[in-house]
Amino acid sequence: MPELKLVSKNFEYDDQPDIKSAMSRGAYQQWKRVLSEKIPPEDIIEEVKTAKLRGQGGAGFPAGVKWGFVPKDSPKPKYLCVNADEGEPGTFKDRALLEKDPHQLLEGIAITCYAVGIHTAFIYMRGEFYEPQRIVQDAIDQAKKEGLLGENISGSGFNLEVIIHMGAGAYICGEETALLNSLEGGKGWPRLKPPFPALVGAFNCPTVINNVETISGVPHILRMGGEEFAKIGTEKDGGTKLFGVSGHAAKPGLYELPMGTSLKELIYDHAGGVRDGKGLKAVIPGGSSTPILKPDELDIPLEFEAMMDAGTMLGSGAAVVLDETVSIPQVFMVMSRFYAHESCGQCTPCREGCTWVYKTAKKIAEGNGQPSDLDLILDIAPMFNGTTVCPLGAALAAPAVAMVEKFRDEFLKLMKN
Amino acid sequence: MRTLSDSTRQQAQALMEMYPTKEAAMLPVLHLAQKEFGLIDDEAEQVVAEVMGISPVSVRETSRFYFMYHHHPVGKYHLQVCQNISCTIMGAETILDHIKRRLGIEAEERTEDGLFSVERVECIACCDRGPAMLVNDKLHTGLTPDKIDGIIKESDPERKLDHMQSEGNKE
Amino acid sequence: MPEIIINDQQIEVPEGTNLILAARKLGIDIPHFCYHPGLSVAGSCRMCQVEIEQNGRKRIDLACTNPAQDGMTVKTDSPEVKGIVKAVLEFLLLNHPTDCPICDDAGECKLQDYYMLHGLYDNRLNVDKWHKPKVHRAGPNVMLDAERCVLCGRCVRFCDEIWGEKQLGIFGHGSDEVLMNYPGKDLDNPYSGNVVDLCPVGALLDRDFHFQRRSWYLKSVKSICPSCSRGCNTYIHFDTDHDYKSAGKRIMRLKPRYNVDVNRWWICDRGRYGYSSIDNPNRALTPLIAGGETGWEQALTKSETLIRSSLKKPGPDGLALLMAPNATNEDVYLALRLFRDTVKFANLGYDIPSMEKLAADNILLTDDPYPNRRGFKDLGFGSISNTSEAAEIIEAIFAGQIKGLVVCGTNLEGMLGNQIDNLIAKLDWLIVLDTHKSSLMDKASVALPLALPAEREGTFTNVKGLVQKFEKAVEPTGQSLPLWEVLQRLGKRLNAKWSFEETHTVFKSLAEDKPEYDTLNWLATFGVNKGLYLDSW
Ligand SMILES: Cc1cc2nc3c(=O)[nH]c(=O)nc-3n(C[C@H](O)[C@H](O)[C@H](O)COP(=O)(O)O)c2cc1C
Ligand code: SF4
Ligand code: SF4
Ligand code: FES
């Protein structure tokens, strides 16, 4: 399928962060329309449901359905938290959305808040996003000046404050409830669910949490209508997605494609296949949490369910291309080091299990491993998959098992006996 | 005991009032304190606790959880080299080795003159342009040994690079 | 009330009861580290996993976070559950120093117990263990071995939620986490010792118990803390069979005993560490006459003579009893039968203005350092004619109106300072009964050594009016005797018509017309048990 640019439509224009330029390309038109036509909030939620917009942060939960869980008549304030913590290794789409089209995000935030009845939105941005912070803060200031955010927007009586909250370096804060604790000033330890954030979230108030890309898609749904948007994708996954390709691809970068495009197409047709004419060893399809695929396993539609059926996940849609020179045990060591480093430390199985796997992986990568180490990994990984508060443990367990199972020979070759 | 400047205190105060709870200002206030003190050590934690009117234990739980708060001094130029998968397979280890050789320090160390320090960090979300690193708040991508030399030279024009051999350059 | 099935046994529990509590009612222990009924639910150790079948669907989930819901079927021993429990244990033990031979907690450690019950795997350690601070002084009473810590967070939540101030934290991230007090700031809240009980392993330990005894040598009885008027329920842990390290030390430690109406799971440090006064070289060991050691016969004869000599002159109006409200109800009862009803002293005072008002809080500690003021009041301590206050009695002595004085456990010296000699000079005689040596005892005409609560049985009535019994742990030191026994013997000499053989019968008699006292079932005796910490969760 050819590229179909919605959220990345204006990435090519360097002046897009400037509100005048952005508005000349249609920014804030839907937001103004919502206010001038006084579109009922419920209708917007319905439209987003119809659009089958799924969460783009990794889990793929339908956005409209999530918004619908928020109580309408809550006496407490409600909050929106935009998840801009982008930390899943291999993923770089949210940085682009923040840097290249901040007004699209702000328009999405405004419409979302209007639909759910929210007057304060936090953008939780990972602490290392210095440049995105400057750009988005500048965009907020401009939009306020234009009367598109702030008090009594365009005379509608609707108020909306948008606050950037910078993290401080911790992957786990991308997990939505860890994000809430971090927003509240604490350690980023994920919370037990239930209660779900839609009922008890930030500051104990009902809270919507959505990924940057999810929110950035909202103006397009209003522009096109939910039905048209849904038609672009597959039966369950509406619209497009920004797929990232990194590693040994000939043309690494972002490609916005309709949901359901095949992974093979993404790698070969769009990203130009493997660079320097080398052979392909494997692809990590959707960020490092997703189980690795061998070259003959790539003919899968990029949609949430189909990827699961294929034993992997769509994740954040960030594919890493590994050419034939790559050492899988080395990648395995780097990957497990990441999860061992980033486990928040709350749950025993994740804290201890990820570290154990990493130390074992390191031993193997350094040539000191034994075949029994592989069996140990296969044996303990399931014990921190699904037994913990959040899925970080699972995010190592599943790809670890896949790597060891699919590349056992390569691991064994590194061992002495 | 150190104290925070009046303007930082005012900023901290404004942050505490902006959020629904004052505790929520913890991360930004720690960022401010780090900017002023250069690090968050025990004393800085206590200053923040005092300014925010919360327990030092809470401050420490937060400050020790997040990797961006430094508890030891870092260099004027703090090199944060990505070591995750995409960058690694694009040569991040070579880049790191080159930096270490050029500066004569190991990862998580600081040069004697206090100018440079190196830290390994996880993915910084520009994987298509790896190897990548942040120098303080500035992103550098597509790193090569030559680019590294340029960055070091630009930061410290006096620094002699040629007396230290770099394996990376030969590659 | 929801009805559920756990391991094929049916049980009905109140709404909101979690599965750990529900299972416990059936005698099934679901292994757990972070859950404690007195603290908020953390759900972080992941040890308490069970299989839950509900609405036809099976899942593995936590027992601590799941309230029993009608129709649930729970299995704690399915192969899958067993596998996870074993794995969590293996994860925890992976980096554990396993220094049990030198760990004070050995014998009462959850890691040890669970390993024997649910672990028993072959060691698969293929990498190095971490290292963390050991033998760290966390505060005046508590020491920490961070390597043994399983990061359950109970101690942290105790400080946050019960004491109300953060004093401990889990600092760091992931496997670098270390439980610690803030550097340079002690874990010094007045309830700090509770974290030792809460700690499921040997990470937090009593400094005063360090290397004192192996836990399995300890014996225990049920007791009541005498350190304030709350009357917290305790266990006294003692050992008289192994005499190493601290010669003469019999009482090794106190532990809180769960009582939902009084102290729940907690006691304060004042009470917990106050036992050191029991095996203290300053205990009064023998009766004294004019400061010289003697035997009970002589001392009691002397006392009898003194009292008899005064009954005519100055007569009952010139005689007084001052008693501190740390005596038991049985002591009070016999004191009244003797001094009020038999020899008819006109001045009986107990309402000693407290020397040290304690810093009361709204947790347990009251401001009254005496355990039985309420019992004195309930039993109507006082003379028939006078409404004598202790302060008035003392004034009357100085005024020369009172010539004979019996003092029981009252810190008169502390109260009067250097006036004490002037007071004694006004008296014809002074009889002092007390547990610890004092210059007042030396100066008294007769001094009689008393046993402490740990050395006898009895009852105290707490500040809320609850009558609570404590049991005897060890024999009275030296020749000391329980106060009621002294009163009984003295009464016999002074022609009292009553006679009691046992504490029990004294209590029965005093409770006869007191319905609120009659509720106590004296015979529900606990006796001497193993000293392992039984209330541990
Ligand atoms: C360990 C972990 C890390 C995560 N990191 C991110 C992240 O960086 N950005 C993000 O949008 N979602 C992340 N998520 C997913 C969020 O928990 C959440 O599902 C998402 O923000 C919801 O938004 P969406 O429905 O729009 O995708 C992470 C989840 C886990 C378990
Ligand atoms: S699974 Fe891991 S990262 Fe998630 S809450 Fe538990 S310890 Fe933290
Ligand atoms: S010290 Fe004990 S109670 Fe505290 S977290 Fe560690 S194991 Fe738990
Ligand atoms: S892996 Fe280096 S930036 Fe993502």
Ligand code: FES
């Ligand atoms: S998770 Fe249930 S007891 Fe720890």
